[in-house]
Amino acid sequence: MSAYVVFTRESTEDSAELDTYMNTVAPTFEGHPIKFLALYGKLDKLEGTGPEGIVILEFPSMADAQAWYNSPSYQAVAAHRHKGATYRVTIVEGQSP
Template identity: 30%
Template sequence: MTAYAIGHLRPETMNEEILHYMGVVQSTMDPFEGRFLVHGKQVEVMEGPFPGSVVVIAFPDIESARAWYASDAYQAILPERTRHIAGEVVLVEGVAPDYDASATADRLREAAGL
């Protein structure tokens, strides 16, 4: 099942460390088959406050996403981002192509006795 690394980032001023991080981050993802789905695009906020930007990286599975984040190569450059960009990063597993939210609602309804 495809998994995603999702970042909600609020960059401060651009500097050489951030540019270096951006220049080498793909090489840390390659061994784990990570690829950017969203990077550097303006968000269109539809609900609530949302300062900053979004980054979405796809991996073949959650194990690959975890292994990338924990890898020596990524951990070596991570401080270059965290020193200058506030934000949150999460890993999440996607759903199957045939996922049906109504079936999930039915299971939750039944489990809650509603």
């Protein structure tokens, strides 16, 4: 069953660190079955105070999503994201058709 990693950027704290993250994250995707569904597209904030940006990644399963997120290559790059901005990150399982 598909799984989705949802990154919600709440606020930017250090744009240089966030730039480093953005410029180094792509190689962490190699060898992982990722489909990019949303990448900081236009937001229409319908209720409440919305986030600065959202990324949604699709994986074939929770195990695939966790394998990428927990991989040493991603975790090394994620350190820059942690310094650069406040995020909420969630993995959610999809529904079967």
